[in-house]
Amino acid sequence: MSFTFAPAVREQVSLLIALAGASGSGKTKSALRLAEGISPSGKIAFIDTEARRGLHYADQHRFLHADMRPPFRPERFVEGIRAAEVAGAEVVILDSFSHEYDGEGGIMDWADDLAETGVKSPGNWKEPKLAHKRMMGALLQCRATLIFCLRADEKIEIVREGGRTQVRPLGWMPICEKRFMYEMTASFTLSPDTPGKPRFDLPHKVQEQHRGFFPQGQPIDEACGQKLAAWARGGTPSPALAPPPSQPEASEPKLFGVAREKARAGREAFEDWRERLTDRQRDGLQPIAAELERLLDDADARADDRHLQPEDA
Incomplete structure (x- = not known):
């Protein structure tokens, strides 16, 4: 053989x-x-x-x-x-x-x-x-x-x-x-x-x-x-160089739901929430990235409309 x-x-x-x-x-x-x-x-x-x-x-x-x-x-x-x-x-x-x-x-x-x-x-x-x-x-x-x-x-x-x-x-x-x-x-x-x-x-x-x-x-x-x-080299990084232990990750459906909620609340709220995520959680949002961007654009448009409306007399 x-x-x-x-x-x-x-x-x-x-x-x-x-x-x-x-x-x-x-x-x-x-x-x-x-x-x-x-x-x-x-x-x-x-x-x-x-x-x-x-x-x-x-x-x-x-x-x-x-x-x-x-x-x-x-x-x-x-x-x-x-x-x-x-x-x-x-x-x-x-x-x-x-x-x-x-x-x-x-x-x-x-x-x-x-x-x-x-x-x-x-x-x-x-x-x-x-x-x-x-x-x-x-x-x-x-x-x-x-x-x-x-x-x-x-x-x-x-x-x-x-x-x-x-x-x-x-x-x-x-x-x-x-x-x-x-x-x-x-x-x-x-x-x-x-x-x-x-x-x-x-x-x-x-x-x-x-x-x-x-x-x-x-x-x-x-x-x-x-x-x-x-x-x-096939070794393991020394303790001083080793990465920190991984943090528990939110389940995917729950992560997606929270992300959509934050995006609807506006870009500032979404970015503030996203900054607190782990790298793995941020990467986990990729499948709905386009949807989130649309929600953020809609939130921005609503904020602009509110800003442009004249104040009540």
Whole structure:
């Protein structure tokens, strides 16, 4: 037989971490702090696609630096990571990895170039997507920890409700190939409003065993990296680094009911209540997020109507 089974044992695994956000959201600084926690010896390599902007942090952090220039083809990122591993890096930061998707010579440019030469869509995407797929296979086999810094855009959707056209914000979305984030061990969206702090109300991926490593409202720092590194080695974080015990969670139907009640009461009441929830409870509201936003919009509209009504004589 070609399959051999053995008892499953936790052992060393590699980490793929993505930090997405707009300019000023603290992606690069957070990546360096996280990397220093994962590799206290400073075996960190920085692949810089941003015209050497990574060097702005050279007086604050210790790392190897490589200036990557266009074209930003998938295979060039693989080449850079392999060179970093040969140089002894335990952690490789790629900033900005969004260039692989929409940078000069990235897969979008590549597909456009093929279209201009007469290759019809979707055929013009076949070769770039295959190169991206091969790159992902190589990244998943990498033994170093990879930290990807990604740009993000604030997306909106235009909907028609109640006879009115409404613009609904969808939040910050990372700029990358649409399946890229699924391969991450963990991913976070950072906001310029709260630089360096993970926002669990924005797109993110955190497994249950990692949730306590990233406390709500706290910046991503060296301690987060230490906890991740201990987990990746197959060990358990020391008591000083261990997450606090989980709190009892409200049942889903009860949580949904209270959330709807608070949303009908108005945005201020809802946000005040939501701030007191655990991270798990906040995530548990995702299935009714659109409904809650509609209720909040209705509450805002009622408040505006009351404000605009003239006072009785």
